[in-house]
Amino acid sequence: MQPAQILHPRPEGLYCPKADLYVDPTRPVARALITHGHSDHARAGHGAVLATAETLAIMGARIGPDFAGSTQSLRYGERVEIGGVTFSLHPAGHVLGSAQALAECGGTRVVVSGDYKRQPDPTCAPFEVVPCDVFITEATFALPVFTHPSAEHEVRKLLASVAMFPERAHVVGAYALGKAQRVMAELVRCGWDKPVYAHGALLEVTKLYQAHGVELGDIRPVETAPKSFYADAIVLGTPSALQTPWVRRFPDPVTCFASGWMRIRARARQRGVELPLVISDHADWCDLQRTIVDTGAGEIWITHGEADALAHWCEGEGLKAKALHLVGYGDEENEGAAA
Template sequence: MDPKKAESWLRVTSKGLFCEPGDFFIDPTSGSSRAVITHGHGDHARPNHHAVLATPGTLAIMRSRFGENAGRSLQALPYGETIRLGGVSVTLVPAGHILGSAQVVMEYQGCRVVVSGDYKRRPDATCPPFEPQPCDIFVTEATFALPVFRHPEDTAEIDKLLHSVRLFPERSHVVGVYALGKCQRVLSLLRRQGYEEPVYIHGALEALCDLYEKEGVALGPLKPVLGVSKEALKGKIVLAPPSANTDRWSRRLPEPVVAMASGWMRVRQRAKQGGVELPLVISDHADWDELTQTIDEVKPSEIWVTHGREEALIRHATLKGYKARALSLIGFDEEGQ
């Protein structure tokens, strides 16, 4: 097949990637007539679409976050099932990023395009693993697309946290986590490593932890921080949104050791700037090795790289003999020619 042809039916608009024959956007940046949503994070799932197509998990997250405004009609498409939209067959396949996260597989006129959405390749008990899909065009994320981003083993990072908890029994450990995904992932990793004590959570994390539990992801005993004495929080692990440690909220904690769970923690200067004392390199995105290995597995004829560090991934793919371009240029350069 000629990947050039894909550009006749997929193009980048100001709202994001648009599939013309299917008449839908993928993760549009504002309300649209029809949206296919890869996952529930705020920069991908936005409120006020007319029709939304997503996995049941993602829809549950959108309902929880946006309530009435999640979309006028919400259609659930379980993993692996295919639906036809205006001649385009659409399948959602696990992306391994967070609960409900999916790659969007589109087939039209013999051309198969996969939009990875955000993804990772490591085991994560909170969602099914990424399934590589051979394709003609692979639209890949590039959040950590620099060869310095190679995430260490999760177990080593959790050990670091547990070691610090043992070393400073008179202090609390407050781990900065995003409310959706990272929070539940860290909890599940702690449990996997045998940590059975209650974990104290900031109020802003409660709703999504409840949702994960309802979706069948066990997180172990959780307690709200609110109303717990300083004394009782000594030696405990507290999860909170990343900004909470500079917030007056943190004054209720006994001498907190400020930890942060994020792929960006790989770079020391980043961690230090944020006042982080215990950086935990735990990411829900593919690292450099995963990004490059996945390309080799799906063997696309062409790679379109979404926002992030496009230039490095394009450079690498080109050196390896792939055709690669920045997604931001797709559809724009065509008109100029």
């Protein structure tokens, strides 16, 4: 069967005509399969939503309990047939509950990656390579300049700065879903045994992670206190909070930002970031290449990001490749990293 008969791009997103189903649609549709809970992929108003239980919980927490007409959860590896097409979800390693979507029909296998990473992350299931004929991938960091160090390396850099400047607070900007919780968990793994203080906008999703058994350490809300109370503290806030008077409640704060975009020094300078932390929940250039090879796919479709650069590399490797240029997908890291 031709891959386009299983999935093909439409203005609403990737569409499966046999199942009358869209993957990560950018506008309300009758039936949607959602790969993960970030707002550029998980929107309200669909008639029916298929996703992992964790993603459904995240959507309920962030959007509200009535985000869809009906919902159905799938465990990783569980298969469901809709209109003659068999769908299953497989770990993407991006955030809690994130999944790749596999669609099988007539002996052809098409995988939609959603957003993904290959680095270890204690807050979510690790990425699983799914062999396929067509691999539909993101390309957020698809340029050779983007090589991400380990999150442990960057968190130890943060801890070294805390030890060097004990009179100052270290305020870390991190996206509310996934990145903030990953920084919390990495701090635990690196031996930080003090409280971590979190902006109120981070608390609901953080509690949801904890309810799903993710160890994040002693997380406390930021409260009104003398500046000296937060000396040598680590504080997590939303990216936008770093640009507001909220930061002034902390003693001589060292402003930090956790994002793959911090690989670009100009980005850090534009935001006045004193300590850039290159921590990304997306695959870097090398891992994008590695994943494409590992899937064994002969055809690569690219949804968003540096699509043309990745397509050029694929063609040099003898693979069919095309950039879909789907409108509506962004980069949750870029919301806070762009000047």
